[in-house]
Amino acid sequence: MAQFFKFLFASCLGTALALVLLSFIGFGMLSSLATTATEKTKASIEPNTVLELKFENQVPDKTNNIQMDPFDFENQSVVGLTDIVASIAKAKEDPDIKGIYLKAPVIMVGKASASIIRDALLDFKTSGKFIVAYSDFYTQGAYHMASVADSILLSPVGAVDFRGLASTVTYYKKMLDKLDVDMKVYYAGQFKSATEPYRMEKMSDQNRLQVREYLGALNDMLMRDIAASRQIPESQVRAIADRFDGFSAQKSVETRLVDRLAYEDEAIDLMKRRIGLDAKEKLRRVSLEDYYDSRVKKVDLGTKDKIAVVYAEGTINDGKSTGPGEVYGDDYVKILRKIRTDDHVKAVVLRVNSPGGSVLASDIILREVQLCRAAGKPVVVSMGDVAASGGYYISCSADSIFAQANTITGSIGVFGLIPDLSRTMRDNLGITHDTVRTGRFSAFGNPGIGFSKEEDALIQARIENTYEDFLNKVATGRKKTRDQVHEIAQGRVWTGQRAKEIGLVDEIGDLKRAIASAAKLANLEKYRTTEFPRTKTGIEQFIDQFSKKKDRDDSIKAWLMRQELGDMYPMYKSLMDFRKAKGIQARLPYEVMIQ
Secondary structure, three states: OHHHHHHHHHHHHHHHHHHHHHHHHHHHHHHHHHHHHHOOOOOOOOOOEEEEEOOOOOOOOOOOOOOOOOOOOOOOOOOOHHHHHHHHHHHHHOOOEEEEEEOOOOOOOOHHHHHHHHHHHHHHHOOOOEEEEEEEEEOHHHHHHHOOOOEEEEEEEEEEOOOOOOEEOOOOHHHHHHOOOEEEEEEEOOOOHHHHHHHOOOOOHHHHHHHHHHHHHHHHHHHHHHHHHHOOOHHHHHHHHHHOHHHOHHHHHHOOOOOEEOOHHHHHHHHHHHHOOOOOOOOEEEEHHHHHHHHHOOOOOOOOOEEEEEEEEOOEEOOOOOOOOOEEHHHHHHHHHHHHOOOOEEEEEEEEEEOEEEHHHHHHHHHHHHHHHHOOOOEEEEEEEEEEOHHHHOOOOOOEEEEOOOOEEEOOOEEEEEEEOHHHHHHHOOOOOOOOOOOOOOOOOOOOOOOOHHHHHHHHHHHHHHHHHHHHHHHHHHOOOHHHHHHHOOOOEEEHHHHHHOOOOOEEOOHHHHHHHHHHHOOOOOOEEEEEOOOOOHHHHHHHHHOOHHHHHHHHHHHHHHHHHHHHHHHHHHHHHHHHOOOOEEEOOOOOEEO
């Protein structure tokens, strides 16, 4: 028996030592990967180089402010909108860069962000350098950007998906009816359409009106931009879209949507000729990521006075962050408090690109924005693709608000959704509930029991009170009366241009203009910007999640779904956000797909 225990102890000790050794080896491998990624040699950019833009990843506002591919240890940066614009501006003046090669069949970026990149490309052309676009197929968004090119080339068997904008909303009410799920819906604002998919089978008249208005405005911008770049009368561009001529490669040439049909090797030969290279010489290309790392990325520590640029992009959630790409109330309160107590920070620019979310999280962020102003630090908001509902909530008290003309904003309204599963359980699963109560509301909130009329009224009153509070906060911030705000609120969505006309926005302009405005308000002539939140490279995100099993699994799942669903991923994510949402929501109906 003693011999048995001796061998058992030795076996357990050996197993324990092996596990410890494997842990050291695992962390050693991760450290080695991190070191290799960190020490990645910067790309050598030689004369006669072409900057290649592909836009294969979703474009965040801030570099790396997105959950990155956990298995890609080679590409450690997803360049954000701000740095994309800076890279194109740098390439414009860089004598080694002779032109831009735009090879992007799909652009994973919102309408306002795409316009900002497009404007940067138009500015690049003023240098006299060329832009050549080539693709086997252009989506509508990709073609809008490609239309700035000097030469647009299309595969002989390709197509241009240019047909005008459409907006599609997915409705779930019939499915819920089949499952005997009674979705309890509470909302304030006749245009607050986020709840419609759960209580209707098609658009309400109010929602159809607002969608038609902002979609028409976005479509007008699209037509004007393409007409100007391709030098085709706007009426003719609209006719081309209406006939869907781009569906045929040959008609795409005949209608001048593209310049010629060609293969990629011919596009490369064209750029060689533009540079003056011999046909046998190799065309040097540098990716956006490598160019940013080599020629644009820098840290300026030479000036003490700072403007803090806080990027609030993604759904607004309660609690602490589980990863980049979303706005968590506790984290942003901490960031803004740190900024407020930093004597070197003289002003704040809040860059908002959010459809909204939790009212509670939005409210505590707004409080910190107000405290920054009370501390003598001007706050300027810069709106991105969308700054609606909770996104507008956190913006409304700023000294000044800037938006793009095609920003989606407004949606000042609130709602709550609670599934009543009592019929589902009783009729489909044979599960019933009974309860003993000590008060009228003792069993309040149990989805298996259902809701009484008194409980329904209680929730609706809470929703309406929250809406009134929202109205009053906007009225105070925008220096309007409650009734003036109510007239343009009620959950209605506006473009940035219309929002300026009705007083929800002060100026049409990009982040650069917002920073300049903040500097003027703070009386700063010399300053540097400092960005929040701090973001991590792909390998840093991977290591950070290595010891957090739940977060790691969620990250991998999100990456796999993005790969599988592509541009349909936002719809899936919206459903998951609704599933996880707690409390009253101030959120845009983000399952609206504009194509």
